[in-house]
Amino acid sequence: MTLPPTQAPGPPDGAAAHDAALGSAKRRRWYYGHRVFQVRLLGFGLIALLVLVHGRLQPSPVVPFRWLLAFPAVLLLHAFLARALVLRHLEGPGYPRAVAYAAVGDEALRLAAIYLSGAESSWLFPLLVVGIATHAFEVPRRAVAILAGTSAGYVAMVAAAAAGAGRPVPWTALGANTLVLLVTGGFLVHLGQVAQGLRHRLRRSDATGRALLERVMAQNEALAAAKEVAERASEFKSNFLAGVSHELRTPLTSARLTAQALQGEAAAAGREDLAAMARRIEESGDRLLAMVNGLLDLAAIEAGKLELHPEVFPTAALVEEVRMEILPLAERRGDRLQVDVAASPPEIQTDLQRLRQVLLNLLGNASKFTQGGTITLRVRSQVEEGQEWVVFEVEDTGIGMSPDQLQRLFQAYTQAGPEIRRTYGGSGLGLSLSRELVGLLRGRIEVSSEPGKGSTFTVIIPRWFEG
DSSP: OOOOOOOOSSOTTOHHHHHHTTOSHHHHHHIIIIIHHHHHHHHHHHHHHHHHHHHHHSSSOSSOHHHHTTHHHHHHHHHHHHHHHHHHTTTSTTHHHHHHHHHHHHHHHHHHHHHHTTGGGOTTTHHHHHHHHHHHTTOHHHHHHHHHHHHHHHHHHHHHHHHHHTOOOOHHHHHHHHHHHHHHHHHHHHHHHHHHHHHHHHHHHHHHHHHHHHHHHHHHHHHHHHHHHHHHHHHHHHHHHHHHHHHHHHHHHHHHHHHHHHHHHHHHHTOHHHHHHHHHHHHHHHHHHHHHHHHHHHHHHHTTOOOOOEEEEEHHHHHHHHHHHHHHHHHHTTOEEEEEEEESOSEEEEEHHHHHHHHHHHHHHHHHTOSSOEEEEEEEEEEETTEEEEEEEEEEOSOOOOHHHHHTTTSTTOOSOHHHHHHHOOOSOHHHHHHHHHHHTTOEEEEEEETTTEEEEEEEEESBOOO
C-alpha cells in the first residue's frame, strides 16, 4: 500500500500538479490522514488474515504459529507510523522522502508476508505486482526503483529460506517468479509512463483550453461593448435622418405646390419659358422628396420600426396603377412601355404600398437608363416547393451593366459606377431600399444584365403573405 503524491516545494516526481486537484490544505490533510490510512489498514488487514490462514494450513510453517500472531501488530504499527510520517511532512520539502519510506515499508512487509507463507510457493506472490502497480501509475521512476529492489529482495528471501530449511535453492521456481515479476512490473511501468504522458497532455490541453476560453470571453465582452456603441450610433443616425427628413419634407412640398401654381399661371399668360422653369423646379422637388422618403424608409428599416400592412388586392389593378404613374416619365424620355399580365394571378396578398414602391423604383430606374427604347413589365405566377409565388419582371433595353457593376449594385448610397452618377445622377438609394423592402415581404430580388443589351430585374414574393 502506498500514498499518492501531494504538493511539496520542488518535488522531483511531479506531485505538485496532482496535488492541485485535491483542493485546499485541509482537504489534503483529511485525505492522507483518513482515506489513505483507512485503505492501508484494510489492505494490511487482508494480508494479515491470509498469512495467518496460510500459516495454520501449511504442514511445516516457516515460523511457529504463535510468532505469526505478532505480524498483524507489525502491520498495524507500520500503518500508524506511515500516517504520522506523511502528515508531518505533508507541506514540507521532506514529503517525497516520506512517501518513499512508506512505500519501501509497504513492499518490505509484503515480502515478509510472502516469506511467512512459504516463500517461493506462496500464493501471495501477486501482492508484489500490486505494490509495483500502485507506484507505476503515480510516479514511474519510483516504481522502477521499487521493482529492482523488490526483485533483489525476493531472490535473497527465497535463498535465505532454502538455506534455513537445509534444502537446495529452487532456481527454476525462483527464476520463473522473478521473470514474471520483472516482465509484469516493467509492463506496468511502461503503462504508467504512457498514462503520465497523457495526464501531462491533458493538463496542458486544459490550460490551453482555459486560456482560449478566457480570450474568447474577453473578445465577447469587447464585441458586446462594440455592439452597444454601434447600436447607439445607428439609433442616433436613424433619429438624425428621421428628424432631418421631416424638416425637409415640409419646404419641399411647399416648393412643389408653388411650382405647380407657377406652371398654371405661366401657361395662362403664354409664358412657356416660365412654365418650363416651373416644371424643372417641380421635377427637382419630386426627386428630392423621393430621396427624403427613401431616407425615412431606410432609417425605419434599420431601426426595425417599418410596419407592414398586408391586404388582398387585384394584381391587374396594381399593375395598371403603376403603369399610369410611370407612363409620363417614359413618354418624356421617348420610351415605349409594355405590360404583360396574362399569366399573373387574379389577386395577391401583401403590403400594397411597399410593393408599389418597389415596382416604381425599378420602372423609374429602367426609364432613366433607357433612351428611346422599350420597358417591359411582366407578371406571372410560379410554384416552388409547394408554395405559390408571384414574379414581377422589369426588363429594359438600356445601357446595361458589367459584372463589376452588378456586384455593388444594391449597396446603399452607391451606384453602378462614378460615370453613371455623373451622367444620370441619382442618390443610389432606390435599389438598396427595394431589396430591403422585398426582403421584408418574404421575397427576393434578382438581376441579370449585359453592357449595351439592357437589364432585367426580377422580384419574387409569395402570393400569400405569412407572418
